[in-house]
Each structure stands twice: as structure tokens, then as C-alpha cells.
Amino acid sequence: MPAMDWVQKMSESMRNLNYRGNFVYMHEKQLESMSILHLKNEQGEKERLLSLNGEAREVIRDNKNLTCIWPSSRTVVIDHTKQNSFSPLFIPDDIASISQLYDVKLTGKDRVAGHESVMVFISPKDQLRYGIKLWIAEESALLVKSNLINELGEVIEQVMFTSLEVLLDSHDLTLNTIPELDESFTMVRYHQGEPxxxxxxxxxxxxxxxxxxxxxxxxxxxxxxxxxxxxxxxxxxxxxxxxxxxxxxxxxxxxxxxxxxxxxxxxxxxxxxxxxxxxxxxxxxxxxxxxxxxxxxxxxx
Amino acid sequence: MNDEKQKISHLLDEYSSNNFEKKTIDDLLDDVNQQYCLSRYQMIGQAMRHELPNKIDTGFSPVVMSRIRQTEAKNKFNVDPKKVVTTWRWEFLKPLAGMAVAASVAIISITLWQSVSFTPGSTAPDASFASVEQKKIDLLVNQPIQVAVPASTTLGTAKRNRNNNGMHWKVIRDAPGLERKLNAYLINHTEYSKSMQGLIPQARVAGYGAEK
Missing domain, CATH: 3.30.200.100 (MucB/RseB, C-terminal domain)
Incomplete structure (x- = not known):
């Protein structure tokens, strides 16, 4: 399968499959550990991103709302969401224009978080944009690792799953919040409507x-x-x-x-x-x- | 911690009914940012008195939105601003500047902007200002739902963490307002743009403010 098809398939899998996993986010000599749960059913998509370091910062996104929870401060912030997924949607129409700006190629195979993966390298043809290297699980087409690469060829940010599980039967799954939202929480809403x-x-x-x-x-x-x-x-x-x-x-x-x-x-x-x-x-x-x-x-x- | 936050912390540390520093209080009442900071410290204090329960199942957004509507209805009538103020549990407030605030600020900033109706034909950006008094009233009446407060709470922690190589903007020293602004811009950019960078933009948001 061509590299661009893998990218397209990855984009669809990240939105349409049910999965959960833990990943690390590396940046500026720092390491953050996070977990993600993604559910898709007839009502749409729901996702939760949870910080596993320090305060259990929690971000929940569904079709309508972006909800942020900070347990230690007993605060919940709600706002409308523009995107309905943490995962960007890859638009097939872009492929032609992208190929003028980037070289997209398969660069090999690797094993990440127990998943056999193909590696796709999207390298810019000039120095006006970053390159990105994607590790895409062969079986599920989920993204298991990604490197953002600057104009000097250095990895400047990285996300890598340490565990990732595709959930085949999601009927009993619900999106739980870590703290119970009781009266001690302060609900914060800044505005109604959208820009x-x-x-x-x-x-x-x-x-x-x-x-x-x-x-x-x-x-x-x-x-x-x-x-x-x-x-x-x-x-x-x-x-x-x-x-x-x-x-x-x-x-x-x-x-x-x-x-x-x-x-x-x-x-x-x-x-x-x-x-x-x-x-x-x-x-x-x-x-x-x-x-x-x-x-x-x-x-x- | 900047000077303003230090004052608020000091005020909370030393508080008794007789030793409020009048000028600090006056400053507080004139600055919605500081009021918000104070309310955050209050919430942190409250959090210290609660144990986090086991996780629960929740149909999340509908529950929260329903509660917001109930609270709004409750607050709609007969709100005595003085009463709201005096219910604050000052004795529990401690200067935990930024303990929870740093992490939250980035995403709070998502909601910084109110939507407006665009009028076709309008040209340059308009400017309109609510009076300070109106802001005070709004802030008090809307407790505990905090409407229209600025996303300003990252300032103290940002400065504190900078020496730790935490994830923060490399901004000019003593320019916390600029950092706050950049946070808001980054979050709005992340939310509304279509970068094809996997989970990195979201991880960047969730990781903002975390210490090394």
C-alpha cells in the first residue's frame, strides 16, 4: 500500500475504532505520560485524554463539548468543541497539493508497543515547515508513534504509545471521569455559542x-x-x-x-x-x- | 510568583478579620484577574479538604450541563453579592500558587473568547469596554459559575517553573501577560486548525505547565 494510503487509513482508524492506550509525550527534555480512550458508536465519538503525571488533568471531548477536569482544584470547564476528535481528519483532496510540498514515503518497519508497524516519513521540500515521521500499526492502522522533525533534521517532539489496545466490543464501555462530580466542584463556563x-x-x-x-x-x-x-x-x-x-x-x-x-x-x-x-x-x-x-x-x- | 499573587498569598496566610491590608483588598476589587486568582486559591483550599472518590460512570456532558443550568437558575434571583463574598472560607486559603493552576490554564484559555455576531461590512476590529464596576458585579453575581473571567492564572506558576525547564513559552522576563496571551492563542490555534501531527498538538496542550 502506498505511503499516502497508510496516512489516509490511519486517519480513519483513529476516528472510527474503539481503543485505549498509554503514551509518552517527549518535548524539550521532558517526558509526560498520558492515557487515551476513544469510543465510537452510533451517537458519535467520545475521547478522554488523561495526564498520568502530577495532577490528573483530564480532557473529555464528544461531538459537542470539550470538558476539562482538574481534580485538585475541583474545577470543571466546559466549552463547545470545534473538532470532534483529538485526531485530525486527513482530507483526501489535499493529497495532490501535499505532494508538491512534501515527499511522502515508506521508510521501513518497526515494532512499537507490541504492534508491528510501517514507518511513513513525510519530509518537507523546503524549510518552511516541519517533517513528521509516523509509525502506523499494520493490523489496526492506528498511530503508535510520531516524531516531529525540525528544519535541522532534529526530533523536537515525540508521541509514542507504550500500550495500545483495540476494543472490539465496546457496548459495555463508558467514559468515566476519575473524580466524582459532586457539589464540591465548580463548573466554569465562559461563553455560549461559537465564534x-x-x-x-x-x-x-x-x-x-x-x-x-x-x-x-x-x-x-x-x-x-x-x-x-x-x-x-x-x-x-x-x-x-x-x-x-x-x-x-x-x-x-x-x-x-x-x-x-x-x-x-x-x-x-x-x-x-x-x-x-x-x-x-x-x-x-x-x-x-x-x-x-x-x-x-x-x-x- | 509575581508581586500581586504574593500579596494575595500573604493576605490569605495572615488573614484575620482585623488585619486585612486595605490597599491589597482595594486592588483586589479593582482587578478581575486577581479576583479570579483568589477564587482559584479558595478552590484549591477546598480541594484539600476532600478525598477523591473512586471513578464513576457518567453520561458526562449532559450531567454537567444540567447542573450548570440548575445553578444558573438558582443564582438568577436574589443574589446578594456581599453574602457571596462572605461565604468564602478565608481561613482555608493557602498560597499554593499554581499547584493546579498551571496545568489548567492552557485549556481554560480555550474558552477565553466570547462569540459575537459578525456584522457584514464591519471593518477594523472594534473595541468596547465594560465598566470595572459592572465587572465586579458580574463576577460576584455569577459565583460559583465563573463567567467571563480572564484566563490569567498561569502567571505565577509560569515564572516559578521556568527555572525547572518546564513546558512554557520562552518569553521576555517579567512579561507574564504576554505568556498568558500566547497560551490563549496556542489553544485556539490547536482547536481550530487542521494540523496533521497525530496526537502531538493535544499532548502539548495537556502537558502545558507540567514541571520537569
């Missing part, structure tokens, strides 16, 4: 120098509860990588320049009293190029 989407013709902020292969995917407009200020978010993608540009009335106190956290880079710039922040899982040069090319133009002119 409004803007049509591209109404967007007043534009880019003069879009990195090769990236395109505008969507635009959102929101109000910050605490300040009443409006924030515009433009999301760009090349089919595999993505970055966002946030524009808001100046609120980061004239800070400008670049910053990073693990594989995520951000570049901040002040333009006409507005903060322009480009952020994404792409190299620093890419977010800088995007941030520096943002300009304001009256819509529909």
Missing part, C-alpha cells in the same frame, strides 16, 4: 507574502470576555501544517519579536496600534514571514 466566521471578502487583514503552499483556511472573529476587545484569527494551512494569525487592538504592551515553546513558534509585531501574532507548529522563519507581511486594507475595496 462567528467571516467571509474572506470581509476580512480587512491580508498577507503580502504567504509562505509557499499555505492558503487561507478560515477566519474567525471573537470577543475577549475580560476586555471586550475583538480578536480576528486567520488560519492558514498547507494541508499538513497550519498556523494562525491573531490580530487585536494592541494588548501585548508593545512586545514584539519571536518566541517559542517546543515545536511551536510565534512572532509578534505591532501594526497601527494592533498586535499581530503569528503562531503555529512551523519553523520560526515561517511565522516571522507571515507576521511581517500582514497589512490592513478596507474590505471590498
Amino acid at each position: 462567528s466566521e467571516e467571509s474572506s471578502s470581509d476580512v480587512a487583514w491580508h498577507l503580502t507574502d504567504m509562505p509557499k503552499g499555505f492558503r487561507l483556511d478560515s477566519v474567525l472573529k471573537r470577543e475577549v470576555s475580560a476586555t471586550g476587545l475583538y480578536v480576528h484569527q486567520m488560519i492558514f494551512t498547507d494541508g499538513l501544517a497550519s498556523l494562525s494569525v491573531f490580530v487585536e487592538k494592541e494588548s501585548v504592551q508593545n512586545h514584539s519579536g519571536s518566541t517559542s515553546m517546543g515545536a511551536v513558534n510565534a512572532f509578534i509585531r505591532i501594526v497601527d496600534g494592533h498586535s499581530i501574532i503569528a503562531i503555529g507548529e512551523v519553523p520560526a522563519a515561517t511565522v516571522q514571514q507571515v507576521a511581517e507581511s500582514v497589512f490592513y486594507q478596507e474590505p471590498n475595496l
Whole structure:
């Protein structure tokens, strides 16, 4: 099976199969242990991500809500969810454009968490995006390991399952929370409804120098509860990588320049009293190029 | 821990009905961020008095949403803000700055933004400000459902953890507001973008703030 077909099959399996497992997340010389349970039935998908280190932080996602539980602070936060799965959906339509930007190839076989796996290496053809290496279980097509690789060829973030079980009979399974949600919990909800989407013709902020292969995917407009200020978010993608540009009335106190956290880079710039922040899982040069090319133009002119 | 959080911690440590530092209290009432911080410390204190039960089965979201609706209905009428304030158990509040807060902040930030209706033809980002007084009222009336509070709680812990090589933004020193902002942006980016990076983006969110 070609490499891209494995990626497609993996995307479908991650969403359609019932499974549970533990994995480690490595980044910046740190190791986090987490567990995941994914259920799919006629009602849709449900997932739980649980941190096994320190506080049992718990994130539960279903078709409608994203629920976060912090037992030690007895807090539950609920919000609407945009995606209905932790696993990204691979869109077959992207394949043609992706092949112009990335080389996708099978690089061998390996055994991870007891699963025989095929290795798919998606390597960028330029230095504007990261590469990613995927280990996909041959039998289930579930993702068992992934490495994010920077422009220098270094592994900068890694997720690797240490155990993974496909659940064949999920009728008796339910998604449990670790603590009982009793009266001592404080329910926190910040807003109702979802961000409004803007049509591209109404967007007043534009880019003069879009990195090769990236395109505008969507635009959102929101109000910050605490300040009443409006924030515009433009999301760009090349089919595999993505970055966002946030524009808001100046609120980061004239800070400008670049910053990073693990594989995520951000570049901040002040333009006409507005903060322009480009952020994404792409190299620093890419977010800088995007941030520096943002300009304001009256819509529909 | 930054100066403001230290003041709040000190205030909670030393609290008795007679020795509140008036200026700190005044500052507190003028700053919704600090109020939220204080309420978080209160919750941490409450958590110390509870044992976590065994796991339970739950139809999760419907249960929680139902409880929120009930609480909202309960709070809708005859809420005396002073009464709400005085029910806080000050004596249990301890300066556990960020114990639970750091981990939670990233995902709390998901919900930072309120939705608005887009008006076709609008151009530059608008700006509108609620009065400080209104914010105070909103904060009090909405206890214990904390509506429209800023996702600001990562500040103290971020600074504390930075020396530990924890997972935090490499930001300019003493710019906690910037780190807070970046957290919110990262979470919203993760939620709304379509990166094909497996579970890494979600693990990044869940792991944020964890110490080495």
C-alpha cells in the first residue's frame, strides 16, 4: 500500500475504532505520560485524554463539548468543541497539493508497543515547515508513534504509545471521569455559542507574502470576555501544517519579536496600534514571514 | 510568583478579620484577574479538604450541563453579592500558587473568547469596554459559575517553573501577560486548525505547565 494510503487509513482508524492506550509525550527534555480512550458508536465519538503525571488533568471531548477536569482544584470547564476528535481528519483532496510540498514515503518497519508497524516519513521540500515521521500499526492502522522533525533534521517532539489496545466490543464501555462530580466542584463556563466566521471578502487583514503552499483556511472573529476587545484569527494551512494569525487592538504592551515553546513558534509585531501574532507548529522563519507581511486594507475595496 | 499573587498569598496566610491590608483588598476589587486568582486559591483550599472518590460512570456532558443550568437558575434571583463574598472560607486559603493552576490554564484559555455576531461590512476590529464596576458585579453575581473571567492564572506558576525547564513559552522576563496571551492563542490555534501531527498538538496542550 502506498505511503499516502497508510496516512489516509490511519486517519480513519483513529476516528472510527474503539481503543485505549498509554503514551509518552517527549518535548524539550521532558517526558509526560498520558492515557487515551476513544469510543465510537452510533451517537458519535467520545475521547478522554488523561495526564498520568502530577495532577490528573483530564480532557473529555464528544461531538459537542470539550470538558476539562482538574481534580485538585475541583474545577470543571466546559466549552463547545470545534473538532470532534483529538485526531485530525486527513482530507483526501489535499493529497495532490501535499505532494508538491512534501515527499511522502515508506521508510521501513518497526515494532512499537507490541504492534508491528510501517514507518511513513513525510519530509518537507523546503524549510518552511516541519517533517513528521509516523509509525502506523499494520493490523489496526492506528498511530503508535510520531516524531516531529525540525528544519535541522532534529526530533523536537515525540508521541509514542507504550500500550495500545483495540476494543472490539465496546457496548459495555463508558467514559468515566476519575473524580466524582459532586457539589464540591465548580463548573466554569465562559461563553455560549461559537465564534462567528467571516467571509474572506470581509476580512480587512491580508498577507503580502504567504509562505509557499499555505492558503487561507478560515477566519474567525471573537470577543475577549475580560476586555471586550475583538480578536480576528486567520488560519492558514498547507494541508499538513497550519498556523494562525491573531490580530487585536494592541494588548501585548508593545512586545514584539519571536518566541517559542517546543515545536511551536510565534512572532509578534505591532501594526497601527494592533498586535499581530503569528503562531503555529512551523519553523520560526515561517511565522516571522507571515507576521511581517500582514497589512490592513478596507474590505471590498 | 509575581508581586500581586504574593500579596494575595500573604493576605490569605495572615488573614484575620482585623488585619486585612486595605490597599491589597482595594486592588483586589479593582482587578478581575486577581479576583479570579483568589477564587482559584479558595478552590484549591477546598480541594484539600476532600478525598477523591473512586471513578464513576457518567453520561458526562449532559450531567454537567444540567447542573450548570440548575445553578444558573438558582443564582438568577436574589443574589446578594456581599453574602457571596462572605461565604468564602478565608481561613482555608493557602498560597499554593499554581499547584493546579498551571496545568489548567492552557485549556481554560480555550474558552477565553466570547462569540459575537459578525456584522457584514464591519471593518477594523472594534473595541468596547465594560465598566470595572459592572465587572465586579458580574463576577460576584455569577459565583460559583465563573463567567467571563480572564484566563490569567498561569502567571505565577509560569515564572516559578521556568527555572525547572518546564513546558512554557520562552518569553521576555517579567512579561507574564504576554505568556498568558500566547497560551490563549496556542489553544485556539490547536482547536481550530487542521494540523496533521497525530496526537502531538493535544499532548502539548495537556502537558502545558507540567514541571520537569
